Amino acid sequence: MPRPADPATRDRILAAASRLFYTRGIRAVGMAEIVAAAGCGKNVLYRHFPSKEELVLAYLHRLAEQLDDSMDAAVVGLEKMPSAALVAVTREVADRVAARGFRGCPFRNYLREMRDPSDAPGRFALTEIRALRRRVDGLVAAMGVEEPDVMADRIWLAIEGMYASAPYGDRPAAATSAVGLVQELLAAA
Structure with missing residues (x-):
């Protein structure tokens, strides 16, 4: 009779895979390396994650939960102040981008x-990116500004710009500039 899957082992495998995937990339990391990093057998890994694709999906789901929670926490109490919530969302991304170890x-x-x-x-990655865009769009719409699509596009470009510029130059300065840009856009609205 096979032993039941241990959730702590699953978490250990997922934590090891997450570190490796985030620092080195999905393709660069093989399942044997994950087995070694997690300190488990190959059969144990495949019992929890029958394929690398399922492990990658679990990794992305785990990060989505963390990111969604931090984004939700950033806007707590700002439900009636969409412009403040937009700054908070932008600042949340800026803090993440400027953080040590951000890759x-x-x-x-x-x-x-x-x-x-x-x-x-x-598909899941696209869903998560689109969810953030919908959050921005919804907050801009709640402001009641003229041309909300244009305002949302500009704020989205500031957010995407932080992500795009992260590998180059001074991430904290770029993050601060992006937050300032969004604040200026909102003040002019």
Whole structure:
């Protein structure tokens, strides 16, 4: 009779894989390396994650929960102040981008590295990116500004610009500039 899967082992495997995937990329990390990093057997890994794709999807889901929670926490109490919430959302991204060890948005990294948004992890990554865009769009719409699509596009470009410029130059300065740009856009609205 097979032993039941231990959730602590699953978490240990996922934590090891997450570190490796985030620092080195999905393609660069093999399942044998994850087995070694997690300190488990190959059979144990495959009992929890029958394929690398399922492990990658679990990694992206885990990060999505963390990012969604931090984004939700950033806007607590700002439900009736959409412009303040937009600044808070931008600042949340800025803080993440400026943080030590930041190696890019995991969803954007996946899409850049794998170049196939049609697999399950790719579809999930796109869903997460689009969810943030919908949050921005909804907050701009709640402001009641003229041309909300234009305002949302500009704020989105500031957010995307932080992610795009992260590998180059001074991330904290770029993050501060992006927050300032969004504040200026909102003040002019």
